[in-house]
Amino acid sequence: MTPLELFSSTIGPLRRTIMSYRANGQSTGIATVEFQRAEDANRAYAQYNNRLIDSKRPLKVEVVVDPARVNAAIPVPAKAATRGKAARGTAARGRGRGGRAARPARAHKTAEDLDAEMEDYTKQASSEAVPAMDDAKTAA
Numbered sequence: 001m002t003p004l005e006l007f008s009s010t011i012g013p014l015r016r017t018i019m020s021y022r023a024n025g026q027s028t029g030i031a032t033v034e035f036q037r038a039e040d041a042n043r044a045y046a047q048y049n050n051r052l053i054d055s056k057r058p059l060k061v062e063v064v065v066d067p068a069r070v071n072a073a074i075p076v077p078a079k080a081a082t083r084g085k086a087a088r089g090t091a092a093r094g095r096g097r098g099g100r101a102a103r104p105a106r107a108h109k110t111a112e113d114l115d116a117e118m119e120d121y122t123k124q125a126s127s128e129a130v131p132a133m134d135d136a137k138t139a140a
Contacts, residue, residue: 003031011047012040038065 004017015034021027035041041063049061109117 003033006048007033007035007044011035011044012037 002017003019004014007017008014013036015036017034018032019027020030020032033044035044045061045063048059050058053059
């Protein structure tokens, strides 16, 4: 019995079913079943999850919800909407930069500024190296 026959006859009307196959045409044993009503998906989970199929393997049923439909269906309380990013809860997790603050913009340096910094750096490095050389000569 296919998932189409099983779920449409015992649970309710389906929107679509998709069977997964390997490259050689063999079934992977995975089917995606989209119900017309959300309560039918919940009933399928309650009725068939971990139920033995052919007295061998348990049927694994996962209810997957389209995030676009969930966000549109859940009303946001007025108080939570004014609190910013923290009020979004799990919807904000795992996306982009999260709650980190943006880096401050750096001032763009000209070539002359960079050359002056390089001169200061080399002068400082050479002045620190000279006493070390003098110490080595006096020790010998």
